[in-house]
Structures are given as C-alpha cells and as structure tokens.
Amino acid sequence: MARMKFLCDAERCIECNGCVTACKNEHEVPWGVNRRRVVTLNDGLPGEKSISVACMHCSDAPCMAVCPVDCFYKTSEGVVLHDKDLCIGCGYCFYACPFGAPQFPQDGAFGMRGKMDKCTFCAGGPEADNSPEEFKKYGRNRLSEGKLPACAEMCSTKALLGGDADVVADIYRNRVLKRGKGAEVWGWGTAYGKPEKGATPPAGAKS
C-alpha cells in the first residue's frame, strides 16, 4: 500500500498561500485555526525561499508518543489521525511536534484550549467516511473518494506535492536533475527519518 507524504519544493513555492486558502475552504476550518501555513525565509532579501508546512504525518510521530490519552492512530497509508472525542486539549502534541502542526480553537486560560485540530491529509477521522459528523470534526475525507489533498491539488506552481511517497519522490528527483540545484527535500529527514511506528490501522474509532 502507498505511503502518503507531503513534499514542498522551496525552489518553486511563490508564497501565494493558495494551499492555505484551499485547506480552509475545503474543511471549513474554524477562525483562528490554520492547518497549513506558508513560511518565508529571508523575506525581502536575495535568496528568499518559501515553504508550505502542515502536519507531515511522521513515521515515528512525536505527537502520538506524548499524547496522555493515546488518541492518535495511523492509517495503513501512514496518515496520522486523531480522535477528537478522546482529546483533552492538553497541548502536549503541539509541544512535541517538530512542525508546529497541532492547532487549538481557544485561547487557553487555565489550559482550556478546546480539542486539538490538525491536517488530516484530507483523510477525515474515526467516524464513518464522509459522514456529517466526520465533516464537522475533521473536514472533508478526500482520500476515501480517491482524491489527493486539496492543498497540493490547488498549488499553482506544483511546489507542494502530496501523495504516494514513491511518486512524489520521483517527480522531485526529475526536477532536481533538470534544474541542477535545490536538492534539499525539506523536512523529510525529521518527518520520515525514523522507522515507521504505530501503523496498526484500527478498523474504526478507538473506543
């Protein structure tokens, strides 16, 4: 089975924030929560680079490891999902995540952050595929419809790639060969550098 991964090509990203907008629109993410963001390095200087980042769906995911209620699970395609019914909003996943992916809807005085929200690789959550409950909590489940993540599909320069890791890596390799520079696959070492862990897909919700 395919292993899903994101790859952002810093040589191509033009900081248009199309992916951010596509994500917010697709999933009707609440105000204040952004599952994806674009970060620009050396903004306004020669050599400026931009990178779009969201949950990378790590192979040995730190968020999964620290969650005190163990509410994360990994699909057979390597997508890291979580169960909002179990989440207690402690923020530990946010402290552990290398990419700052977990988000919280509330301001958090007395630790009242609300349920954590993050990129699902457009794969929904533990509820039945494409059910209204799933949409309300996690947004659209495009993967179950055979579609790839909306952000990558929408990317105007095809800087952001999301899908089967082998295909994504092949595309990138070809690009690097043709242009002869920009070979750094940003974030892959951190996200996928360790052996896969926790890929035991539960059939439905954890309960």
Place this chain on the structure above:
Amino acid sequence: MQVGMRQWLCAGLAALAFVFTMPAFAADASSGQDQAARQQSQPGNNAPVWRDVRSGDNKYQTTQVRGVESSVLMQPEGETWRQVRNNLVTIYGGWLLVAIMAIIGGFYYWKGPIKLHEKPTGRQLLRFGSWDRMVHWGAAISFILLSVTGTIILFGKHIVLPVVGFTLFSWLATLSKYIHNFVGPVFAFCVVLMFVTFVKDNFPKAHDLKWLAKFGGLVSGEHVPSGRFNAGEKVWFWLGVTLLGLVVSVTGFILNFPNFEQGRELMQIANVIHAISAVLFLTMGLSHIYLGTVGVEGAYDAMRTGYVDETWAKEHHEYWYRDAVAQQKSGGGATNPAAASSMKEGWKQ
C-alpha cells in the same frame, strides 16, 4: 537533538537548583546576509537557508498565519522534550514512586506504627489552632487532588488506560485536567499561607542535627527530643512545601496559561521541571502522609482536633512540650485560650 539534550538536562538541573532561566539557543540573526553573500559566490547553494529552518530565529522569517511561533518552520527541541518526558520522567519517576511506596509498606510491615511508651495522661495540649489546621488542610486536600490528577495525566496512559479503555480513560483524563488546572492556583495560594503560618517554628536549631544523625530514632526506637517540629518535619517544610511548592507552582502557572502565548521551549522546560519536582514532592509527601496518619499513633488526631496528649507531646516533641507547659503555668489558664480549652478537654475525659 545532540545539542539539545545536554543543554536540556543542564536547564532542568539549574532550575531545580532554583535558578529559573531560559537557555537561549544561539541566535543566528545575520544568516539572511549569509545567504545573500552565498548567492553571489555559489549560486544554487542554499545551505544558509536550511540552517535557518533549523534555528528558527531569523528575523526575516515571516508568515501570514497568526499563532504561537507560527513563523518557525521546525523545532527539533520537541523531540528532545518527548524523549526526556517519556523516558527520564515517566520511567524513572514512575519507579521512584513505586520504590517509595514499597519502602513505606516494608517499614510498616517491619516496625509497625510508632506507639506511645507511657500511658496517656488525659491532659491535652493545644498543638494546632483552628487557623493552623485550616491552612494545613487546605494545602493537604489540594495537594492530594493535584497528586491524583497529575499522576493520571502522566502515568494514566500506561496503567489506567489498558484497564478501563479509551473512552472511560478520556473522561477520567478530562476530569483530571480540569481539577488539576483549577485546583493548582488554590494550592499555590495555600503554599504561601503554609509558609507564613509555620515558618516561625521551622528555623533550624542545633538539636536538629542530633535528630538527623539519629534519624529521629525512627529505626532504633530511641527517644530524640525536638522542638515544635522535628528536623524531619523541617526538611519537609523547607525542601518540600517551600522549595518544591514554589517550583511546582511557578512552572504550573506557566503551563496553565498558554493564553499569554509562551513559546514551546518554555513550555517544554516548564513541563519537565514541573513533572520532576512533582514526583519528588510526591515522594516526600507520601512519607509525610504515612507518618502523619498510620505511622505515628496520635499524629493524625493532632491535626484533626488540634490537641495532643501531654504524653504524646513529651515523647515526640520534648522541647516544645516543656515550653508549652511552662507557658501554660506562667500565662495562667484563663487568658491563654489553649490552656483554657485544654482544661475543658481534659475535664471531659
């Protein structure tokens, strides 16, 4: 990670030594210029950019998304925190708690409770007035609530979840988190009251050294005189209530109010210090609770009713006993509320 780990442990130790400072990871503010220069000399070499991604301190690093550190692309310290919390804190902390419970259980099995040697006189002495007891029970009840709920947050995943299942455990953890986060500030307030109320009888005296050298006769059964509080209680007062109470409260407040948008590194360090001091606090607290309840006959009644028998006072806190009796005599019964009510109590029996 390699850089992180050592600095991290140092940071933890430093803070436990009461120095609460943030280790600032080297900021590389000039790397924007670095890359500009590199573009001239070696077009296509992006190394300075990738260094920025890791350090996250570049002032030219921007994003349109608002949020805590949203312009930081990557924070490798998260992985270090995970290792420290999940391994060092959870495993060693967990075994430390198991060990202290085994030691206390073993001691109880071996020695049993410490009983009075002589008959109670029936005459009562006031040991803790109503203010003393109110402050103590405020601190004690909030301490127990925080200990139970904190333990569930830290160890529950390994010991409770497998037994009760995901749904029930999530409930329990939610409840624990609410209790912990709202009782925490109450406890912090009680720590201040505890300090103010009991500090006057906790200053170290010369005879405390003798008490410590003989470990209070806890093992030998020998009588070692002490003031109102013995050296063991003074250690608990200074290292436990005061020092650990303060450390746990300060770090707890940092964790409790993420609405001030503290960075993740501060949260990680606060969490590790909080959890380590909480485990140490619990270790001392369990010993204190044991000695205050089943371990020493009559100790619990002292804190419940406020009164102790004169025999108890003589056998456990001889210097205090002498002072209290002398004061009672010189002060005259009626003007001294302690003496007045103790006479009443004594008469009742």
